[in-house]
Every structure is written in C-alpha cells, then in structure tokens.
Amino acid sequence: MDRVLFGDNQFFGVNHSSDEKSRAQTMKFQKDEAILKVLDTAIDEGINTFMCTTHDRIANICEVIRTNDKYNGFQIFPCMPYAHKYANAVTELGYLGTIKQFVPGNIFNTFAKGGLAFVKKDFSSLAELMIDAELKMFKGIKTPVIWVQNVITDLLLGLGMTEFLVTFYRHVKEKHQAEPGFITMNLPLLLDTLEKAGIENPTVCASINKIGFRMSGGKEKYEEVIAQKRCKLVAMQVLAAGALPPAEALEYVCSLDGVESILFGASSRANIHQTKTLIDTYSRV
Amino acid sequence: MIRVGIIGLGKMGLSHCSILGAHPEVEVAGVCDTSGLVIDGFKKYSSFPCYTDYKKMIDQANLDALLIASPTKFHAEMVDYGLERNIHVFCEKPFVLNAEDGIRLSEKADAKGLVNQVGYHNRFLGTFEEVRRLLEKGILGEMYHFLAESYGPVVLREKGGTWRSEKNQGGGCLYDYASHTIDLVYFLLGKPTAVSGTMLKSIFSRGVEDAVYSSMELENGLSGQLSVNWSDETHRKMTTQITVMGKKGKLIADATEVKIFLKEANLQEGLEKGWTIKYLTDLTESVDFYLRGEEYSSQLDHFISCILNKGVQNKSSFKNATVTDQTISKLLENAKQ
Incomplete structure (x- = not known):
C-alpha cells in the first residue's frame, strides 16, 4: 500500500465534527466534475490511491477513470457497503x-433451487452475491485492496459472527484476487478475533490519533497493539475530525512504527498539499 | 455477569445485541425474533440461545435483564411480563402507545426496585449533555424561545410496508422520529405540558404522517416549536438540532457541535463574547466498544452500571419516557381539532 491514501468523506457530506460543514460539502460536490477536479489535484500532489465507499455516485467517477488514460497509474480501494443505503x-x-x-436480478431466481429456503440456510452465499454486486462499478479499474466498512466489521464482531468476516476475507481473495481489508473502531478486539479465526497479519484500517478519538479501549491499548505489528495497518481519522492541528496530528501518527499508510480527505489544493507534505516530512524522520 | 435477553432483532435490536455481545460484564443469554429468516441466521452463525417466543425465553433463560426492541405496540405486554418476573428492563423508544400503561409500568418497576430505561440515546450524547449543563448554569439568562428539529431520509417514495408505516403499531414520524426530539426538549429544557397548532403532514405515506409541526409549552413557562420531518433527503441520516434563545444569548446544538453566542463573556464557563464553538471530539468520552456513535454504547453501559451499582439514578427512566408518550398523545389529539 502507498504511504498516503486519499479518502472520500468530504465528497459525500461525512463530517465527524460538524453537521453544518457536512451540508456545505454536499452542496460543493453536487456535480461529479467537482469530485474529479479534487482527485486530479490529489494526483498532482503525488497521491495515487483513492479509498472510497461504494456510493452510487462513485460509479460515475469510475466511468471517467476507466476511460481516461491519465488515470492509468491510479488505483481505487473500494469500501463496502454504503451502509446508510441499506439501513434506510x-x-x-x-x-x-x-x-x-x-x-442483482431476482434473488429468488438467482438461487434456482429453493429460493427463500436456500437464502435462510446459506447467508454466506448471499453475502458473496452482495459483495459482487457492490464491486460491479469498479470493473476494469485496479482495486488491489477491498475493504469492509467499520459498521459491518464491528457489528459482526459484537455479534460474534466471525464466520462472515472469514467469508468476506476468502471471497475477496479468491474471486476478486485482491487483499481483503477490515475497517474497524475496535482494533485490539478485531485482531484477537481474526487471529483466533486463523487470519494472520490482516490488512486493517482504524482510527488512530493523538487525542484517542474513537480508539475503543483507549489510546494506550492501541499503541501497545500497533507496536506488536500484527497487521498491515492504515490509520484514519488522524486529525480527530479537525480537533488537532495538522502538524501535531501527523507528527504523532507518522512516529508510530507499525502504521503503514495514512488515510485523509481534503477538498482544497492547499490542504491536500499541506497534509501530503507533512506526512512525507515526518515519515522521513 | 449480567444475563441479558434481547427481544426483536431489527435494526436497533441487532445494534444493541452487538454492543452487549462485546460488553465484558454481559452475557447475551437469549435472543428472540418471530422472523424465521433472522432467527435462522442467528441459530447458524451466532452462539446465542435462540427463541421465537419471548415468554419462553424469559421463562427459560434465567435472565437478569431484558432488552426490548420489538415494534412499539408489543412493548407494554413484554415489559410487564419481564417486570412480573423481577427482571430489569431496557425498552426501545417510544416507550408504549398508551400513556396510562407507561405510568403503571413505571410505578411497577420502581416499586420492585428494578432498573428501567428507554432508548433515548440523545441523553447520552456529549454535545447535548453539555447543553444541559450550560443551561442549568443559566448562561443564556431568561430563555424565551426554543426550536427543536429532526430531519432525515426515511420515507422518500410513495410505497413501503413495514410496521413503521402502520398507524396503530407505533409507526409514523411522530412515534419514530419526533419522540426523540420531544424527549430531548424534556431533557434539556423542561417538561412539556401543552401543545397547540399541531400539523401532522402525510407526504409520501398513506396511513401515517411523515412530518410533525407544533408549538409546545413547558412546565417552567418556556415555549417553543417542534419541527420534524422524516422525508427530507437533504440529510444523509437523522439529524437533530436544538436552538435556544435567551436574553443573554443564543445556543444551537446538534450531535456534533454546540454553538454558543453570548452578548457578554461568561468568565466562569470560559465563554467569549460572541461565538464559541464546542465540538463532540472534546465533549465525548471514549467507550470500550464502538459500533455507531458513542451514545449507543454509553446508554447500554449506563443500564448495566445501574444494575451493578444499586442507587445510581437512571438517566432515561420509564417515568421520563412516559412524559414523551403523553406529549405524543396530546399532539395526536391537538392535530384532530
């Protein structure tokens, strides 16, 4: 994985510190061109991985990326599912x-034999079908890592339904020839659980920041687990939803041996440039 | 270990089940749902004992506590069945359809010394807890108006067909969405006593309302307005906001931030003249297991902690929730006039 990954929350009005800012962002990125323009800026700044949710609008972005040569070196890390779509x-x-x-299609025809009865007995096959459906929009684009969103990872963790996490892991590896990744707000618990299920050194993305925001179980426990290097780790929410000044925030996360990549989202060239430069600088120390 | 049984594995039941499943002091001793699809999934993929009859679960699973996340019309009989067997009860909101049942169940739980809580999770949000604290300190001086709003994208088309779209089952925007907003008014500002000018608007739904607009009066004399709409797709998810006007300033708060405007600085609180903004990141305490917002974990931690530590005052009791149920009845009556 690249050291710096570019996120998409800003495009879809996801803002963990302000509902008002999130509405303003929704207006700003109403047109797909506005999103593409920011992606181009990120590419100019030397960022070549876009980590994004399987939001309907990403399909349009994919269409452009697929058909334009300037995106040849560009790759996407899809994160599924876009949970609000299903929750609503x-x-x-x-x-x-x-x-x-x-x-896709009529589920009760998809499973030729037995329809609903089959669904009941085999949720894993249903999950595989849904994974395939979510990934359709990325056809023809490099997607070397495919993520499951934290709300699903953590829901399954709490329910003790580890089997679905394993299903996701195997299906992504075998059918999609990609590295499966798990986004979580509960890093220590996730690693213990995956290891028990036989998944060693998984790819994981978790909140990691200097103030301990959304680091369940506490910052100390996280630092201990990070230092053990039991996973390929992406740090997200490194700015703690804007609560930390960028330099201080990035100095901290870059100093953690055990963090492989850093995910961030921004809308302006100045912010993208500043964040990328700070990560590069602190990573050399 | 506290042995908890869960009734109803819909969206909220699943969420509670996951949080309780990860709780170090809880053993999920039973889960119950009438849907074959859901309970078969739990039988196959979870290690929780599964039931399709809630009475059987309560009778057989040796529970200390019960979590009820079934459709609202079943709440009263389920709560009663649990209390009768001396089990602590957490019930999803809104509490019950008939406010008289609410009073009876609240008294019964208190008489038996059982912990009783309703899932009004806004009471556990760092931003709203801060608003309550600041208002108790009187930072706005004499308050003269409030606006309580909730908006979100639930019903966006003219179709649909779960219990939430059926009138007599506790469906509709008033029961499902506005109950949160009303409870928040009670939590932050005071007990609602009267309503007027209520409009219940059906936008896409046939049987139930999709929006609720009304004027409210509180016991302490403060009055204000309620504006709730679950057919508003300009919001990505449910957003609840409260605005309070006082002689010394104004306050606007939602789940993520508290914005305070003061005519003069408040030195005790470190609030400047003009605007001060406080963010959730500074107001929220970390939880041991995070699923979908700290408040969902905090409210269950609180429930368990009330069971473990006798004497802790519950922050969202049946008694409090009954006030919201009574207000819902008043809104329904007022809208008919």
Whole structure:
C-alpha cells in the first residue's frame, strides 16, 4: 500500500465534527466534475490511491477513470457497503424487501433451487452475491485492496459472527484476487478475533490519533497493539475530525512504527498539499 | 455477569445485541425474533440461545435483564411480563402507545426496585449533555424561545410496508422520529405540558404522517416549536438540532457541535463574547466498544452500571419516557381539532 491514501468523506457530506460543514460539502460536490477536479489535484500532489465507499455516485467517477488514460497509474480501494443505503431501506422495506431491492436480478431466481429456503440456510452465499454486486462499478479499474466498512466489521464482531468476516476475507481473495481489508473502531478486539479465526497479519484500517478519538479501549491499548505489528495497518481519522492541528496530528501518527499508510480527505489544493507534505516530512524522520 | 435477553432483532435490536455481545460484564443469554429468516441466521452463525417466543425465553433463560426492541405496540405486554418476573428492563423508544400503561409500568418497576430505561440515546450524547449543563448554569439568562428539529431520509417514495408505516403499531414520524426530539426538549429544557397548532403532514405515506409541526409549552413557562420531518433527503441520516434563545444569548446544538453566542463573556464557563464553538471530539468520552456513535454504547453501559451499582439514578427512566408518550398523545389529539 502507498504511504498516503486519499479518502472520500468530504465528497459525500461525512463530517465527524460538524453537521453544518457536512451540508456545505454536499452542496460543493453536487456535480461529479467537482469530485474529479479534487482527485486530479490529489494526483498532482503525488497521491495515487483513492479509498472510497461504494456510493452510487462513485460509479460515475469510475466511468471517467476507466476511460481516461491519465488515470492509468491510479488505483481505487473500494469500501463496502454504503451502509446508510441499506439501513434506510431496512427501515422502509424490512429485511426481505431490502434483499429483493439490492441483490442483482431476482434473488429468488438467482438461487434456482429453493429460493427463500436456500437464502435462510446459506447467508454466506448471499453475502458473496452482495459483495459482487457492490464491486460491479469498479470493473476494469485496479482495486488491489477491498475493504469492509467499520459498521459491518464491528457489528459482526459484537455479534460474534466471525464466520462472515472469514467469508468476506476468502471471497475477496479468491474471486476478486485482491487483499481483503477490515475497517474497524475496535482494533485490539478485531485482531484477537481474526487471529483466533486463523487470519494472520490482516490488512486493517482504524482510527488512530493523538487525542484517542474513537480508539475503543483507549489510546494506550492501541499503541501497545500497533507496536506488536500484527497487521498491515492504515490509520484514519488522524486529525480527530479537525480537533488537532495538522502538524501535531501527523507528527504523532507518522512516529508510530507499525502504521503503514495514512488515510485523509481534503477538498482544497492547499490542504491536500499541506497534509501530503507533512506526512512525507515526518515519515522521513 | 449480567444475563441479558434481547427481544426483536431489527435494526436497533441487532445494534444493541452487538454492543452487549462485546460488553465484558454481559452475557447475551437469549435472543428472540418471530422472523424465521433472522432467527435462522442467528441459530447458524451466532452462539446465542435462540427463541421465537419471548415468554419462553424469559421463562427459560434465567435472565437478569431484558432488552426490548420489538415494534412499539408489543412493548407494554413484554415489559410487564419481564417486570412480573423481577427482571430489569431496557425498552426501545417510544416507550408504549398508551400513556396510562407507561405510568403503571413505571410505578411497577420502581416499586420492585428494578432498573428501567428507554432508548433515548440523545441523553447520552456529549454535545447535548453539555447543553444541559450550560443551561442549568443559566448562561443564556431568561430563555424565551426554543426550536427543536429532526430531519432525515426515511420515507422518500410513495410505497413501503413495514410496521413503521402502520398507524396503530407505533409507526409514523411522530412515534419514530419526533419522540426523540420531544424527549430531548424534556431533557434539556423542561417538561412539556401543552401543545397547540399541531400539523401532522402525510407526504409520501398513506396511513401515517411523515412530518410533525407544533408549538409546545413547558412546565417552567418556556415555549417553543417542534419541527420534524422524516422525508427530507437533504440529510444523509437523522439529524437533530436544538436552538435556544435567551436574553443573554443564543445556543444551537446538534450531535456534533454546540454553538454558543453570548452578548457578554461568561468568565466562569470560559465563554467569549460572541461565538464559541464546542465540538463532540472534546465533549465525548471514549467507550470500550464502538459500533455507531458513542451514545449507543454509553446508554447500554449506563443500564448495566445501574444494575451493578444499586442507587445510581437512571438517566432515561420509564417515568421520563412516559412524559414523551403523553406529549405524543396530546399532539395526536391537538392535530384532530
């Protein structure tokens, strides 16, 4: 993985410190061209990996990336699923209605034998179908790492349904020939759980920042686990939703031996340049 | 270990189940759902004992506590069944459809010394807790108006068909969304006593309202407005905001920040003249297991801690939730006039 990964929260109004800023961002990035322009700026600054959710609008971005030679060296790390899409659908349509809406074709025809009865017995196959559906938009684009979003990783962790995490891991590796990644807000617990399930040295993305924001179990526990180098680790929320000045925030995260990559999102050239430069500088120390 | 049984594995039930599953002082001793699809999944992929009949779970699983996340119309009988067997109860919001049931169950739980809580998670959000603290200190001086708002993208088309879209089951924007907003008004500003000019608007739904607009009066004389709409897709997810106007300034707060405007600096609180903004990152305490917002973990930590430590005052009791149920009844009556 590259040292610096570019995120997409800013494009879709995800802002962990301000609902007002998030609405302003939604307006700013209403048109796909505005997103592409920022991606081009990131490329100019030497960033070549875009880590993004499987939001409907990413499909349009993929279309441009696929057909334009200037993106030849560019790669995407998809993160699935875009959870709000499913959560709102469950509230409106129920579980079965949601499955019907999002699984390609008619789910009850897809499983030729047995329909619903088959679904009940084999949620893993259903999960594989949904993974394939989420990845369709990236066809023809380099996606060397494919992530499962923290809300799903952590939900399954708490439910003790490790088998689905293993299903995701195997399916991504075998069918999509990519490295499976797990996003989590519970790094120590996730590593213990995956190792017990036989997954060694997984690729993981977790909140890591100087003030301990969203580092469940505490910053000390995280630092201990990071130093053990039990995973290929991406640090996210390194600026703690803007609570930390960039230099201080990045100096801290770059000093952690055991953090392989750093994920950040920004909208302006100045911020992208500043963050990239600071990471490069502190990483050389 | 506290042995907890969970009834209802919909969106909230799943979320609670996951948080409790990771809780070091909890053993999930049973899960119950009437949907074959869901319970078969749990039988196959989880290690929790599975039930389709909640009474059987309560009778057989030797529970200390019960978490109820079923459709609202079942809450009263389920809560009663649990209390009757001396089990502590956490119930999802809104509490019950009939406010009289709420009063009876609240008294019953208190008489038996059982911990009782309703899932109004905004009471556990760092930003709203800070608003409550600041208002108790009187930073706005005499308050004269509030605006309590919640918006989100739940019903965006003319179709749909879960219990949330059925009138007599506790569906609709009033029960599902506005209950949070009303409870927040009670938590931050005071007990609602009267409502007027209520408009319940159906936008896409047929059986139920998609928006609630009303004027409210509180016990302490403060009045203000309620504006709630679950068919508003300009919001990515549910957002709740409270604005309070006082003679000394104004305060606007949501889940992520508290913005305070003061005519004069408040030295005790370190608030400047003009605007001060406080962010969630500074106001929230880290939780041991994070799923979807600290407040969801905190409210369950609080429930468990109330069971383990007798005498801790519950922050979102049945009694408090009954006030919101009563306000919902008043809004329904007022809208008919």
